[in-house]
Amino acid sequence: MTILVTGGAGYIGSHTCIELVKAGYDIVVADDFANSCMEAVRRTRKLAGVEFPFEKIDLTDYDATQKLFDKYQIDAVIHFAGLKAVGESGKIPLTYYHNNLDSTLSLLEAMKSHSVKNFIFSSSATVYGPEAPVPYNEATPVSRITSSPYGNTKLMIEYILKDEVKANPGFNAVLLRYFNPVGAHESGEIGENPNGIPNNLMPYVAQVAVGKLDMIHIFGNDYDTPDGTCLRDYIHVVDLAKGHVAALKKIKENCGLFVCNLGTGKGTSVLEMVKAFSKSCGKDLPYEFAPRREGDLPAFWADPAFAKEQLGWVAEKGIQEMCDDVWRWQSKNPAGFPQD
Ligand code: WQD
Secondary structure, eight states: OOEEEETSHHHHHHHHHHHHHTTEEEEEEEESSSSHHHHHHHHHHHHHTOOEEEOOOOOOOHHHHHHHHHHHHHEEEOOOOOOOOOOHHOOOHHHHHHHHHHHHHHHHHHHHTTTOOOOEEEEEEEGGGGOOOOSTTTSSOOOOSSSSSSHHHHHHHHHHHHHHHHHTOEEEEEEEEEEEEEEOOTTSSSSSSSSSOSHHHHHHHHHHHHHSSEEEEEOOOSSSSSSSSSSOOEHHHHHHHHHHHHHHHHHTTSSSEEEEEOOOOOEHHHHHHHHHHHHHHHHHOOOOEEEOTOOOBOOBBBBOOOHHHOOOOOOOOOOHHHHHHHHHHHHTTOOOOOOO
């Protein structure tokens, strides 16, 4: 079975490529390097032990995407490619709608014209929206709108896929709703490598630990949570990657539409994460409390029962291992991947 991994040079995509190869799949990686680079491809090939084919491509280009499917015999697509910075999406919404929606529609058209019927989508817990009861459960209807254009693209793509499954019996769409991916491959060779100043907590903390940034700013310590800081369901990126391999089982069962959370089922506070990272790097990290960040929810985490029941998948790695693995990646690569 050959899997096209779009965004496969990126953070979650590269870790998933390694697990797919380990599980015996052939892969083809497509990426436009908007948020990754060739060094990430080289290192992923080395860790996977396979010189898998790589295509640099803008998936919003319909013709180029059709040609990709002419060139390779694809059996399934795992679609990671997309812009994903919540804050940035609020500043350039049209770029996010064009990029994330056009690339997905272009992929689905190419799949249709090449009779490829299997699609796994990198969705997000953000689709549950601010009203959903915690822990988030797949039976909860998705929100009418999310807190950002980024989140709205995830919501819209879920609707596109649900409609495509309804109209095309035999088309399988697996929607995997991620919580907060963190961590890195145990080798320290690949990891999260955000462009510019990180929006997300973990890469920001890691860059303070390695001296690239000077102070952690904790957005709000007056929430109604045990220590006043927000709770999130942080999941190790390798556990997340294994969840995608497990999801292929549903594809083989011709599942039609299948929706599933990928989370640990536990909430960890910002302060707890900072303290765990201090333990990993062996130094007290400087932090200060700052005003709340607009759009942040106080606390949410997954109900992971459905993934366990349906996929036989459970997240195994804990917070300390997540921090240890990020520290190994960041301390070995203080400036991230070397650019070609
Ligand atoms: C986590 C907590 C912040 C940075 C987003 C997207 C989600 C997914 C993951 C993309 C919050 C606090 C953060 C900092 C801080 N998307 N924080 N100081 O917002 O839960 O989820 O990223 O991959 O779809 O919504 O993640 O890491 O940005 O924030 O105090 O410098 O850390 O307030 O409570 P978030 P995050």
